[in-house]
Amino acid sequence: MNKMSKFFCVLILASVSAVSYSQETLDRVAVVVNDGVVLESEVDQMIQQVKRNAAERGMNLPSEEVLRVQAIDRLVLRQLQLQMAERMGIQVSDAQLQQAIMGMARENGVTIDEMREEVERSGTSWANFRENIRNEITMGEIQRAAVQRRVYVSPQEINNLVTIMGEMSEEEVEYRLGHILVAVPDRATAEEAQTARRNAEALLERLRDGADFAEAAITTSSGSRALEGGDLGWMNINSMPTLFAEVIRDKQAGEIVGPIKSGVGFHILKVLDTRGIETTQVEEVKARHILIKPSVILSDRRAQEKLNEIREKLMSGEATFADMAAEHSADPGSASQGGLLDWAEPGIYADAFKDALMRAEVGEISEPFKTEFGWHIVELMDRRVQDTTERNKQNRAYQLLFSRKYQEELENWHQEIRDQAYIEQVDE
Secondary structure, eight states: OOHHHHHHHHHHHHSOOOOOOOTTOOOOEEEEETTEEEEHHHHHHHHHHHHHHHHHHTOOOOOHHHHHHHHHHHHHHHHHHHHHHHHTTOOOOHHHHHHHHHHHHHHTTOOHHHHHHHHHHTTOOHHHHHHHHHHHHHHHHHHHHHHGGGOOOOHHHHHHHHHHHHHSOSSOEEEEEEEEEEEOOTTOOHHHHHHHHHHHHHHHHHHHTTOOHHHHHHHHOOSTTGGGTTEEEEEETTTSOHHHHHHHTTOOTTOEEEEEEETTEEEEEEEEEEEEOOOOOEEEEEEEEEEEOOOSSSOHHHHHHHHHHHHHHHHHTSSOHHHHHHHHOOOHHHHTTTTEEEEEOGGGSOHHHHHHHHHOOTTOBOOOEEETTEEEEEEEEEEEEEOOTTTTHHHHHHHHHHHHHHHHHHHHHHHHHHHHSOEEEOOO
């Protein structure tokens, strides 16, 4: 299976929307989740997608009953998050959805039409695919709203990590991890916890004796990536959960470690692969701009015309950029500095602003262009290639610590919303 097919299978598994069945197919409620439901058709669709994915990868699967349990768990969690998003009024507009799909196409080096053909070849309708993406974005929003406020990174933690990173070699190592979680029920008794430990230890023995890790994850894991064979993807030692980092450091591809006790159960990890991290140089630009914002008394067209007039004065030498920016620019942060923006990577700016900078020659003043902030002209003053390692250490340390804590809190939050919900499986 090619790279795009794998990408879409994983994405479709991540968030399954209701499938359109023929009139002969009788749907029913499989699980009641608070005031919502998971339909049998959704469970069946996810199971069939997992089977197709496994067949393409040549992977054996557990029994239908085990697959059903895993699929229901994934769909219940999806339903809970979408319900919460609805209560909070979180919605993804068609424009946001289209922008996300266009971004996915760019990242995979295909056009929208080619993406659509690939999706439909995989057996999923384009409409369902779009709703899958919409749900995925919605769940990402609700996760950030619920989890981010629970994460705090102290200045001392950042400084400590910066020190550690400074002591590390230039070529760091990245790990691709496989993960199995043997869950312990909330408020479990000592006997239940001991049973979970024994199950984890027995599973660890089977894995070390040659059992397939991905199949074991699909069969037994309660982790969020169980249906993907437990594959957590590539992670730096500093970006993975603390419990994992402590045991994974310096491990080689193929090594299995565990069981690792946490608040939600016992974890088993396998190093699926390792790779070195290459340092890269970043191009930065120094520019200055003038911003004119349309308003009730200044139409969009007049704002553009005003910038054209300013540009003509600059091009003829009748006025200086600094004077025009100080007099006319609506950007309070730069107007008093003659429109000057500090050295920065072009990617931090709005897309149209970034594109104007990337196309410009040094010393060139752009034609007026529009962003969500208003109408701009920009002069590219200089370019440079910068090694941003030192400057970005603080930011990088914060992001790594935040990512680590976010993943830990996300697992805890998932467990909490399950425990607090009314969930009833409907017998056939």
